[in-house]
Amino acid sequence: MRALGGHQACFPYLLLMPALVVTLAIVGWPLVETVRLSFTDAALKPTENYVGFANYAKIFNGSFPSVIARTFVWMTTSVGLKIAIGTAAATLLNASVPGRNVIRVLVMPPWIVPIAIGVFMWSWLYNGQFGMISGLGQRFGLLSGPFEFLAFKDAAFLATIVTDVWIGTPMVALYLLAAMQSIPADLHEAAWCDGAGRFYRFRRVTLPLIMPSIATMTLLSAIWTFNSFDIIWILTEGGPRDATTTMIIDTFKTAISRNRYGEGAARAVMIVIFLSLFSGVYFYLLARLARRAIRAGGER
């Protein structure tokens, strides 16, 4: 029996082995290799030399700190808008209106359409000569002539955020909608019987109960947005004059466009550190929410 017990103890790990090997091969090894490269002067040349922390010193003496700051502004603005609009959209989609299933389907396209196609569509919308936004602005007297949204630093920065929000909001809305639908109807009914109005019910019943979902989605969205590459690259390639260059764009330019693999790897390591911090917060919050749920179950 004891021998069998020993086998049984090993058995789950045996089953996990294929997944573990694959994960180590496609995640662990590249990560270790990236860290190793970040301490070298790897470039196009066939040989590479150990340079210690020179790459890190170089990036922090250059424009990288401002790139980090820009990335955080870009991410927090975009995620904030996605959560706010997504929550409002989920509330509307949860309302008892005729044809709401059709409306729920109609929310999906920004998320379903391949990102590159969606972003190309936006690049034409932002065009001053042919784009609808500039056209409507002129028709309603808001603009005196064609306005190129991607030609000016602030406008381009906002344009990339708007596009990211357009693509990312449906996911947030549907996730929060699912959370709202899991709230027992009798809680709302009880509040209604006690005279609570629509806004009060949202604030005191809906919002507290979906807060764990909002927290989860905020952190996941922050990770995805932090790493968002295609939207900025297709719209502006990081310009004008680096106004939309975030950490991931800067890393791509350094490592791939300029073939400075060592310096690029140092930037990539910085991204991994930031994302690890986000992930740490995410798991901490998950654990805390789970503990709270268990406590609440016990009290009940």
Place this chain on the structure above:
Amino acid sequence: MNFRQKQREETVKYLTTMTVLMALGVAFSFVQTTTTRAETATLHMIVCGDYEWGGEAAERHIGKWEAANPSYSVELEYVPWGQCQEKSKTLAAAGKPPALAYMGSRTLKQLAQNDLIVPIAMSDEEKASYAAPILATVTANGQVWGAPRAFSTKALFWNKDLFAAAGLDPETPPKTWDEMYTFASTVKEKTDADGFGLSAASFNNTMHQFMNYVYTNGGEVIDADGEIVFNSPNNVEALTFYGKMAEVSEPGPIAYDRDKLHPLFNEAKIAMMITGPWARAEITDVNWDVAPIPVGPRGRPSTLLITDSLAVFKGSGMEDAAGDLARFLTSPDNQFEFEKSAGLTPLRNVAGVADLRKEDPSWGAFLDAVETGGPEPFVTDYVALEDAIIEAVQGVLLGEVKPADAIAEAARRLEEVK
């Protein structure tokens, strides 16, 4: 047998099956590879773009070369323009280079310096078949590092109807920068269109566009001794004029790369633009003609000469065969056939070029400036070169920096990559 034993037995079966299947897969691919190797050697060639871009002629020529070299089979891989050169460089840096790849000639010096490509063994006769400025685009340290494959020059397109509507002579294009500004200003003032199409996007052809002004004003980036001479009065004047043209151009030129100007020209929203010969096929809706690029106060007729080349990568084990294929594909007759198929400016003045001029006189503006044209600057980090020049252009257009300061800063950055 209890449930746990049954479960374990099934799992062992599953793992065994997976292992056997994986082993079979590896064995099959090994057998297939060795079989192929025994028959012919596969020569991996990366080409930018797609079949539509001269592919018919190129593949026919490759077929002829394979027939003459039966021990080789060319594996042709088309890669989209945006990723093409990065892919070849990354493969080379990873130790798995393509045997032959289409590369912008501006990258050759960097690739050679990093020992990733080998020189093309070109005879004196072959070298003499190219105009000197064209050969200069692929020559560094006395060696030819690529076989020129695609070539372009630029010229000024103008819309005759818009000129007429503005009261200008529709048959007379501007010949100097001053005339170009005045004509553009007149069009902007007297019609609904903008006078000129200016590009300044964060894209490499912004650097190319600006170089046309550098060369038509007698400027340079690097001199014959390899020294950076970008910080010159000629280039400050060129950048000042580039900024001035924004006054009479479409709003927000930073949103436009060169090719995005073509729809504006085709919709008669701009009266003039500087671009390559391929635009002629795209402009179908307006009455246009084409002339040499107007000349700056310190310069002479010129244009930026851009070549892309076939580069032989080191380490494929078939460098000689790849070099032979490159020379075969770019031999005068094959090259001209490819150029006609792809709509490119002819690299050499072969017999067919005279016929081309007769058939389509608009070729004249693109061909006449070749002898006095200037090459793309040859540096060890061309992306850094592009970034430095594009930032200078954008800085001036956004009003953030004066032309003289922008040129000085760009020159300082270029010193690091010469």
